[in-house]
Amino acid sequence: MSNEADEFAQQAILNVNQLKALAVKYQQEAQQYQQESYDSNEQLRQSNEKIALLMEERDGLNSILHYSILEQDDYLSYAQDMLQEINRLIESSEIRALPDGKTNTLRETLKAISLIRERNANGNSRKPNDPPKRTLKQAIGLED
Numbered sequence: 669m670s671n672e673a674d675e676f677a678q679q680a681i682l683n684v685n686q687l688k689a690l691a692v693k694y695q696q697e698a699q700q701y702q703q704e705s706y707d708s709n710e711q712l713r714q715s716n717e718k719i720a721l722l723m724e725e726r727d728g729l730n731s732i733l734h735y736s737i738l739e740q741d742d743y744l745s746y747a748q749d750m751l752q753e754i755n756r757l758i759e760s761s762e763i764r765a766l767p768d769g770k771t772n773t774l775r776e777t778l779k780a781i782s783l784i785r786e787r788n789a790n791g792n793s794r795k796p797n798d799p800p801k802r803t804l805k806q807a808i809g810l811e812d
Contacts, residue, residue, distance in 0.1 A: 734795070741788050742802055744781050749805070751778040
């Protein structure tokens with residue numbers, strides 16, 4: 669009987685040792701998983717920070733581009749106003765007529781500027797909080 673008890677005790681000790689080994693292995697794997705999870709979360713956090721910075725940069729660049737477009741449209745508006753005034757003065761004979769080539773160039777330039785400004789207007793480049801379009805006279809202070 670003592671032999672059976674010894675075998676039973678040996679088997680119990682073996683089983684306990686196997687359970688301990690499994691518990692240690694489980695603990696090591698759990699720690700490894702936690703570290704990998706932490707590393708993944710840290711990478712994700714860093715990526716999210718980079719994305720946020722890139723989005724801020726993009727928004728800043730979009731704003732710069734938007735105001736540059738508005739400024740260019742204002743310059744086109746000034747040029748259009750000047751060319752229309754010159755054309756009006758020529759047609760009313762208030763100033764002497766230009767040679768035909770120059771008059772055609774004036775009118776073609778006026779058409780091109782008008783088409784560009786029309787495309788800009790169709791693109792709705794101005795937002796509700798943007799300043800209104802200004803004329804040349806407004807820009808140089810002759811009108812409010």
